[in-house]
Amino acid sequence: MSADRNGEAILPGDVARRVIDPHAYAEWDGLLDTFDAIRAATPVAKVQPDTPGLFDPFWLVTSYDDVMRISKDNAAFLNNPRPVVFSFNQAIEFSRAATGSNMLVDSLVVFDAPIHPKYRKLTQEWFMPRNLARLEDELRALAARTVDRMLEQGTEVDFVRHVSGPYPLRVVMQILGVPPEDEFRMQMLTQQLFGGQDKDLSGSGMDQMTPEQVVQIVAGAVKTFEDYFAALAEDRRRNPTEDVASVIANALVDGEPLPPRDMAGYYIIVATAGHDTTSASTAGAMQALARDPEQYVRVRADRSLLPGIVEEAIRWTSPVQHFMRTAAEDCELGGQRIAKGDWLMINYVAANHDPAQFPDPRRFDAARSPNRHLAFGAGAHQCLGLHLARLEMKILFEAILDRVAAVEPAGEAKRASSTFVGGLKTLPLRVTPA
Ligand code: HEM
Numbered sequence: 098m099s100a101d102r103n104g105e106a107i108l109p110g111d112v113a114r115r116v117i118d119p120h121a122y123a124e125w126d127g128l129l130d131t132f133d134a135i136r137a138a139t140p141v142a143k144v145q146p147d148t149p150g151l152f153d154p155f156w157l158v159t160s161y162d163d164v165m166r167i168s169k170d171n172a173a174f175l176n177n178p179r180p181v182v183f184s185f186n187q188a189i190e191f192s193r194a195a196t197g198s199n200m201l202v203d204s205l206v207v208f209d210a211p212i213h214p215k216y217r218k219l220t221q222e223w224f225m226p227r228n229l230a231r232l233e234d235e236l237r238a239l240a241a242r243t244v245d246r247m248l249e250q251g252t253e254v255d256f257v258r259h260v261s262g263p264y265p266l267r268v269v270m271q272i273l274g275v276p277p278e279d280e281f282r283m284q285m286l287t288q289q290l291f292g293g294q295d296k297d298l299s300g301s302g303m304d305q306m307t308p309e310q311v312v313q314i315v316a317g318a319v320k321t322f323e324d325y326f327a328a329l330a331e332d333r334r335r336n337p338t339e340d341v342a343s344v345i346a347n348a349l350v351d352g353e354p355l356p357p358r359d360m361a362g363y364y365i366i367v368a369t370a371g372h373d374t375t376s377a378s379t380a381g382a383m384q385a386l387a388r389d390p391e392q393y394v395r396v397r398a399d400r401s402l403l404p405g406i407v408e409e410a411i412r413w414t415s416p417v418q419h420f421m422r423t424a425a426e427d428c429e430l431g432g433q434r435i436a437k438g439d440w441l442m443i444n445y446v447a448a449n450h451d452p453a454q455f456p457d458p459r460r461f462d463a464a465r466s467p468n469r470h471l472a473f474g475a476g477a478h479q480c481l482g483l484h485l486a487r488l489e490m491k492i493l494f495e496a497i498l499d500r501v502a503a504v505e506p507a508g509e510a511k512r513a514s515s516t517f518v519g520g521l522k523t524l525p526l527r528v529t530p531a
Contacts, residue, residue, distance in 0.1 A: 377520020
C-alpha cells in the first residue's frame with residue numbers, strides 16, 4: 098500500500114488521489130475499502146501531490162486511537178494557521194489575497210487557545226441540554242409539520258428533499274433568528290461554501306471551475322453572509338431575545354464586543370455547521386430503518402430504542418469526513434516521525450469504521466455499546482451543537498414513528514461528491530401512513 102522513502106510511509110499516487118477526490122466520496126463502500134486498506138497497512142501515511150505545489154503534503158490519519166489522540170491534544174495539534182479543511186495551495190493564496198487570512202472565514206474552528214476557549218465559552222451554555230429543553234415544543238411542532246408535508250407528497254418521496262434537508266435548516270435558522278423567507282438564500286450560500294464539489298448541490302457548475310473561480314464564488318458567499326449577519330446583530334443589540342444570535346451580538350470578550358469579522362464568523366459557523374451535517378445523519382438513520390423493516394417495527398413499539406438509532410446513525414454516516422491539524426512540535430504517531438509544522442488530516446470516516454474500535458463497523462447496529470464514535474470530534478473543538486443535533490433527530494423520528502406505519506427503499510439513494518461534509522443527497526422512499 099505504501100512506498101517507503103526516508104522511512105516515511107507514502108501512499109501511491111492512485112490511492113492518494115482517491116483520498117482528495119470528491120467523487121470518490123460519492124461511492125461509500127469503495128471509500129471505506131480504500132480507508133480499510135490504508136489503515137491496515139499504514140494508519141498514518143503521507144499523501145503527496147502528483148504535481149508539485151498543488152497542495153502541501155499531509156499525513157492521513159485513519160486509526161481511531163490516533164484520531165482521538167490528535168483531537169484531544171489541542172496544544173500539540175493546532176487548527177491554525179493552515180486551513181482547517183483540505184485545501185489546494187491556489188485556494189489558500191486567493192483566500193489570503195481576499196481577506197489577509199488563510200481562511201475566508203475566521204471562526205471557532207480556526208482559532209486555537211487562548212482565543213478559542215474565550216469564544217467558545219460565549220455560547221457553550223446556550224447549547225447545553227438544560228437550555229435546549231426550551232426549544233422542544235417548537236421542534237416538535239416543526240417536526241410534525243415537516244412529516245405531514247412529506248405525506249402530502251404521496252407514498253413515494255425523496256426523504257432528503259422533503260424532510261432531512263429542510264428540517265435541520267429551519268432549526269438552525271430559527272435559533273439564529275433568520276426568517277423563513279431568507280432561508281433559501283442561506284441554503285444556497287451554505288452550499289457554495291461546503292457543497293461546491295458536487296454539481297447537484299452547488300447549482301452553479303462549481304465542480305467544473307478552477308480553484309480561482311471557486312474561491313471567488315465562495316468569497317462572494319462569505320461577503321453576503323457577513324452583510325446579512327451584521328444587520329441581524331445590530332437588530333439583536335437593540336432588541337435582544339433568547340436566541341443564540343442575541344448571545345453573539347451582545348457578547349463581550351475581555352470587556353470588548355467581538356470585532357466585526359469574528360462576529361460574522363461566529364454566525365457563519367453556527368449557520369453552516371448545523372444543517373448539512375444533521376441532514377446527512379438523519380437521512381442515514383432513515384436509510385438504515387428502510388432497509389430493515391423489522392427494526393422499524395421494533396422501534397415503533399419501543400421508543401427507548403431511538404437514542405441508540407440516532408447515535409449509531411451519526412457514527413455510521415460520519416457526515417463531517419475530516420478536519421486538518423498542524424503539528425506544534427515533533428512527535429511520533431502510528432510509527433511515523435511527524436515534524437513540527439507538518440499538516441495532518443484526521444479522518445472521521447476512517448476512524449469511525451476502525452474495526453479495532455467498532456466490531457463489524459459497516460453494520461448499522463443500534464444496540465452498539467459502547468459507541469464512543471468520533472463523528473462529533475473530541476477535545477476542545479468537539480462539536481458545539483452535538484446536543485442539539487441529537488435532540489432534533491430524536492424529535493423528528495418520534496414524529497415519523499407516530500405518522501408512518503412502514504417505510505421501504507423506492508430507488509437508488511445517492512451520496513454527494515464532497516471531501517468535507519458528505520452524505521446522502523437523495524433518498525427515494527415508499528412510505529405507508531399510519
Ligand atoms: C450530526 C450532526 C453534526 C455532526 C456530525 C457534527 C460534527 C462536527 C465536527 C466533527 C466538528 C469538529 C470537531 C473537532 O474538531 O474536534 C464540529 C464542530 C462544530 N459544530 Fe458540529 N456537527 C453536527 C451538528 C452541529 C449542529 C447542529 C451545530 C449547531 C447548530 C454544530 C455546530 C458546530 C460548531 C460551532 C463547531 C465548531 C466548534 C469549535 O471549533 O469549537 N454542529 N461539528
